[in-house]
Every structure is written in C-alpha cells, then in structure tokens.
Amino acid sequence: xxxxxxxxxxxxxxxxxxxEYNRPLLHFTPDHGWINDPNGPIFDAKAALWxxxxxxxxxxxxxxxxxxxxxxxxxxxxxxxxxxxxxxxxNPSDGAFSGSTVIDRENTSGFFPDSVDPNQxxxxxxxxxxxxxxxxxxxxxxxxxxxxxxxxxxxxxxxxNSQFRDPKVFWHAPTSQWIMVAVKSQHFQIQIYGSVxxxxxxxxxxxxxxxxxFQYECPGLIEIPVEGTNQTKWVMFLAINPGxxxxxSANQYFIGDFDGFKFTPIDHQTRYHxxxxxxxxxxxxxxxxxxxxxxxxAWASNWQYARKTPTEKWRGAMSLVRNLTLxxxxxxxxxxxxxxxxxxxxxxxxxxxxxxxxxxxxLSPKTTVRALxxxxxxxxxxxxxxxxxxxxxxxxxxxxxxxxxxxxVNGKQDSxxxxxxxxxxxxFVDRGTNSKxxxxxxxxxxxxxxxxxxxxxxxxxxxxxxxxxxxKSVAEVYVNDGVFxxxxxxxxxxxxxxxxxxxxxxxxxxxxxxxxxxELSLRG
Ligand code: KTE
Numbered sequence: 432x433x434x435x436x437x438x439x440x441x442x443x444x445x446x447x448x449x450x451e452y453n454r455p456l457l458h459f460t461p462d463h464g465w466i467n468d469p470n471g472p473i474f475d476a477k478a479a480l481w482x483x484x485x486x487x488x489x490x491x492x493x494x495x496x497x498x499x500x501x502x503x504x505x506x507x508x509x510x511x512x513x514x515x516x517x518x519x520x521x522n523p524s525d526g527a528f529s530g531s532t533v534i535d536r537e538n539t540s541g542f543f544p545d546s547v548d549p550n551q552x553x554x555x556x557x558x559x560x561x562x563x564x565x566x567x568x569x570x571x572x573x574x575x576x577x578x579x580x581x582x583x584x585x586x587x588x589x590x591x592n593s594q595f596r597d598p599k600v601f602w603h604a605p606t607s608q609w610i611m612v613a614v615k616s617q618h619f620q621i622q623i624y625g626s627v628x629x630x631x632x633x634x635x636x637x638x639x640x641x642x643x644x645f646q647y648e649c650p651g652l653i654e655i656p657v658e659g660t661n662q663t664k665w666v667m668f669l670a671i672n673p674g675x676x677x678x679x680s681a682n683q684y685f686i687g688d689f690d691g692f693k694f695t696p697i698d699h700q701t702r703y704h705x706x707x708x709x710x711x712x713x714x715x716x717x718x719x720x721x722x723x724x725x726x727x728x729a730w731a732s733n734w735q736y737a738r739k740t741p742t743e744k745w746r747g748a749m750s751l752v753r754n755l756t757l758x759x760x761x762x763x764x765x766x767x768x769x770x771x772x773x774x775x776x777x778x779x780x781x782x783x784x785x786x787x788x789x790x791x792x793x794l795s796p797k798t799t800v801r802a803l804x805x806x807x808x809x810x811x812x813x814x815x816x817x818x819x820x821x822x823x824x825x826x827x828x829x830x831x832x833x834x835x836x837x838x839x840v841n842g843k844q845d846s847x848x849x850x851x852x853x854x855x856x857x858x859f860v861d862r863g864t865n866s867k868x869x870x871x872x873x874x875x876x877x878x879x880x881x882x883x884x885x886x887x888x889x890x891x892x893x894x895x896x897x898x899x900x901x902x903k904s905v906a907e908v909y910v911n912d913g914v915f916x917x918x919x920x921x922x923x924x925x926x927x928x929x930x931x932x933x934x935x936x937x938x939x940x941x942x943x944x945x946x947x948x949x950e951l952s953l954r955g
Contacts, residue, residue: 486501801933
C-alpha cells in the first residue's frame, strides 16, 4: 500500500458532524447572544483558575447596548466554562464597554476586607458608555471574580470626551504605581496615566504612531521577553477600526522601552499583529505566573461583517489563547528585525488523535496525503517543508497546499485551502466557500502573508514551517513558529463542516514538484 494513502477509506462519505453547525469547539463562543472584545483576562493563583470576560449582549445577536461583561473560566485555557454575567450597566442605553482587570494584592484601593485572599482581590477597570459620554469606572469583586461592586466615586476618569475608552491597567513595580493605557479614540492618542490607588489618575503622556484609519481602540502595554537573551522589551498594542489596509478592523503593535512615564519606540515601524481578517481587540492576560510567560487573546471577527456571519442563536468567537515572545527574525537576507512570536496554547487533550505523522515525505506531482477527522470538524496540522531549487521547475504551481474539505450532503460540499506559493513568495488562506457570507464584498476570501524562511538546509534551500488549527469555522495559521500569523473565520454551506484534510503539492507543469516535506503531522 502506498505510503500516502495513510487514510482511511473506511468511514467514507456519510460522516455526521457531531456538534452544532458553525460553532467552534476550541474557540470560546457564548451559548446565545452576541460577543465582541475580550475583557480583563486574568489568572487567579488561589483557585488556579483563568478568568475571561468579554463584551456581551445576551438578548441580541447584533450586539449594541446594553453591553455587559460576560464571563467564562478555564483550568487549562482551552476548555471554557460559561459563567453568569459579571458586570451589567444600570441603564439599558448604556454599555459596560471594554477594559481590564488587575489583582490588587496590597489593597492599594482600600476596597477589600481582610477576608478576601490577596490573590483574589480582583479590580475591574472599564468604560461606561452612555449617550454622548465615555468615562472610566472601577469595580471590585469579593467573590473571586464572579460579581463586582461599582465604586461609589465613579467615574475615576472623565475628560469630557465621548470617545475615550478601553483602559488596560497593570502594576509597574519599578515606579510602584498602577499604569493605565486608554485611547482618546478619535484624537488618535493612546493616553498613559499613573495612579497609586486605582482611583485617582494623572496623565503621563500621549502616544501616537502607526496606521490611523478611523479611530484607536483597545490599547495594551506589556513587557515581553526577547528569546535567547535575558532582555525584555515593552510592546504597545493598538486596535484600529475601521480603515485598516487589510479591510476593516485589525491590530498593530510597536516595540519600545517604558520607564513608567514615557514609552519610547525602538524604531518607526508599525508592525501588523496578525495578517488575517479576524483578529481584533487583542488583550494580554493579567497576573500570569512568570514561568508561563505572556498570554493574550483576541476577538475572532471583524466589524466589517461581524453582524452578518451565519450563526443563529449566538454570534462571535474568541481566538485561541496565544503565548507571546519577542525574537530577532531574519526578515530578508540582509536584515534582522525584532518581532512578536505567537504560539497557540492548547491543552494536550484538546486534539488527541494523531491521524498522520510522517518524516521525510517527498511529494511528487499530485501526490496527496489525506486523512479523515473524527467527526469533530477540528484539525491541527504542521508541515515542515523545504523548497528545492530544482532545475527547470515550474514556477506557476502552488508549491504546497493543505485542503480542508467538508462532508458531502446531497452533492453539496465545501473546502478551504491553506498553503505556500513559491511564485507569490507567500503563504495564503483561501476561505472561499458556497456560503452566502462569501458574497459579502468585505468578507475577503483570499488573504496572504509574506514570510522569510525559518532557516536554510545544508544545501542552502529555504525551509518553512506551517501550522494550522482548524476549528469548525475558525482557522488560525502560524508560520515559522508564529513569526507570522493569519486568523480567519470561514463558513461552509449549511450542514457542512470540515471533515477531511489533504496535503499535496500541485505541480501542474512538466516538472516534478520542488518541495520536500521533512515533517508532516495531522491531528484531528
Ligand atoms: C463600531 O461599535 C464599534 O462603532 C466600536 O468601534 C467597537 O469598539 C464596545 O468595542 C470596541 C471598543 O472600543 C469598545 O469598548 C467595545 C472595539 O463593545 O471592538
């Protein structure tokens, strides 16, 4: 039997997908209602529990006020338990907009009775959106993050601006103060404030950089280790919506130094955070144990079409949690640049079945490695491949392609493609399907991301690594261990979900494929 036919003629066509149409299983979704930005993700060291809050309207899948802070908890950052709403505005025309949480161990705020364990002194800092006004509020929890009490002295920050929001707060140990970054959104300003008690804030600096679009949203600032050194750098995150070059909403970041008052970028570059269409309003977790590193999460959607995606009782999903480092990356033969590296955090049991694991697979034209999923609609694939400079090789073919196809229902079948094209010198995601959303002009169905090689083999050939996590209707792509990422939702036609995965080289020319796979792993 050919080595490539690893798979599995056994279960054939009629494989029922055993979960709700379009609902991802690893990416958090609400049971019902609308979600957008992640808010206040944090670790409770006493309960060994991760908390995730998020913009939530439980009665309306179009979103809008009254927006609350929905709540979920997790032991492993992979499976989430839905909890009761944590913060709700008093008036239905208001919204508890995006913000963050901190652990106030030393009770600097004075909110906490001694009975509350220092590791569970959770304070939320969020924007109260009211007709014509946005102000910053604080609220604290005495029950480990499930319910919150609003501070009677709210708002703690009011600059008389109706577009002033999304406070991200953290403790800056060297200067013994709380730091807040928030946006004066339509002035294109990230404002940096300081406080010793979370209640009184003074402005340190306004910071502006990068691509502007329509307005600033959801800023972030955190210290991140540089791989292979004992150095760190500070990274300023910034969300823009609408008006990003990739269409609609997208995130960018700046690398620099921060002394507790001033953020000083190391260069004039704006760096794209994720090259897909569905990675927005990114926020880092607070109080992550140092040995775990820096974690973050985003909303896997785009305001361009977020309200039109084909789901029924719920709408919107979170990204997977990512672990972030900084690394010096050889971006072209002459230059290294400091960049974020992002790796997905998924528990070992999340995608347990190894469908294929092969080393040194040489694909010849049209050769395919194919495997069937376990009727979950979930795949995790990783391909390490080398581009061989074969004499006379066709440059027109797609060098490497991973096709994820759905089940077949009465002749109806959809697929998406992820791959690398040597001629275009880029990775691509083609999420074009027969679903109605693909006729929406903003639901860009082909996106690409340039990447320099991961490294070179002894003969000087370029080596790349491509990982994809496919979860029913979300595909997260990680190139070269997360130096570049592309996150995109996709919607297969009604009743369809990912069922098979095929890896092939598509050498349509006269010449043999010029790609060698040194490692191929398909899990599902
Ligand atoms: C479009 O509602 C859209 O007008 C806003 O731009 C969304 O703003 C509210 O969502 C964000 C944050 O700035 C707000 O705090 C939050 C970003 O739900 O998605």
